[in-house]
Amino acid sequence: HKIATFEKAAGFQQALIQYTDAPTALEAKNSLDGRSIPRYLLAQHVSICHLRITFSAHKDLNIKFQSHRSRDYTNPYLPVNPTAIEGIAQPMLGSDGKIKEPESNVLLASIENMQYAVGVDVLHTVFSSFGAVRKIAMFEKNGGMQALIQYPDITTAGVAKQALEGHCIYDGGYCKLHLSYSRHTDLNVKAHDERSRDYTVSDPSAQVQAAGQAPGLSTPGA
Incomplete structure (x- = not known):
């Protein structure tokens, strides 16, 4: 039935x-x-x-x-x-014959070996190196930390994905990023704190505290 x-x-x-x-x-x-x-x-x-x-x-x-x-x-x-x-529709295939991942302007980031606290400010610093970041939402899933990062367009997201896949936020191999495209296209961010941020809306009253002490951020591609 x-x-x-x-x-x-x-x-x-x-x-x-x-x-x-x-x-x-x-x-x-x-x-x-x-x-x-x-x-x-x-x-x-x-x-x-x-x-x-x-x-x-x-x-x-x-x-x-x-x-x-x-x-x-x-x-x-x-x-x-x-x-x-x-x-x-049949799945799209890349030039190598493998299934091509559907592209999106929103990236899903999984953070591996998270020895230091990572908040939206840190992610914004890392991901904004490749274009304007519009929104970020972080959450825990299966015992690990994940984040959704929204760019204005698919092209910018694609550049960031290619450059940051496997990148470690901190020197020493800490907080390694694994990236994929999300099915989301526009995040619904309501809170303004260290786990979620809408950079298209100004909120001067928000007080975001630094999350712990950590070494300097590593440079993508370094």
Whole structure:
């Protein structure tokens, strides 16, 4: 009746499939668990795909849009999500034949070996070397620190990404950056503190404290 797909972790695609009743779902589980999806049904860049099936706690999926990630076969009048058209397109390939990462004006930075505190002021100093930084939002995920850095355009973000990938913010290999493009295009930054900043809005009353003592910043490319 309904299908909803999503990414739970890197490299793993998951889906919720709703049948009419439990016996039908059980029959499908017993028949398909552990089997592989036929190669001719997979995208060209996917080599193999095994199915691991368990029962979900959900009883009735709430599908709001028809798209390449969700479908309600019981409601033909459900509106189509505009992104559904984009999802039909084949992934773009680079000159080396590998899948090309969709570009964006927002970069996602993961900070490795974070021995010193890093706040928005430090990130702004590093990333503004390649163009005007409009917004920054930092957050913790999976026990590590990540940040979203928004530039005015994709070109500036691309230059910064190429120059700063693998760059260590501090000398000695500390606070190493790993960069990828984000799906965001315009960050919704409400707070004005050491973890988030909107540089397009002036806030003279904000008092941002320096976060700990750290050695001098290293120069990108040095």
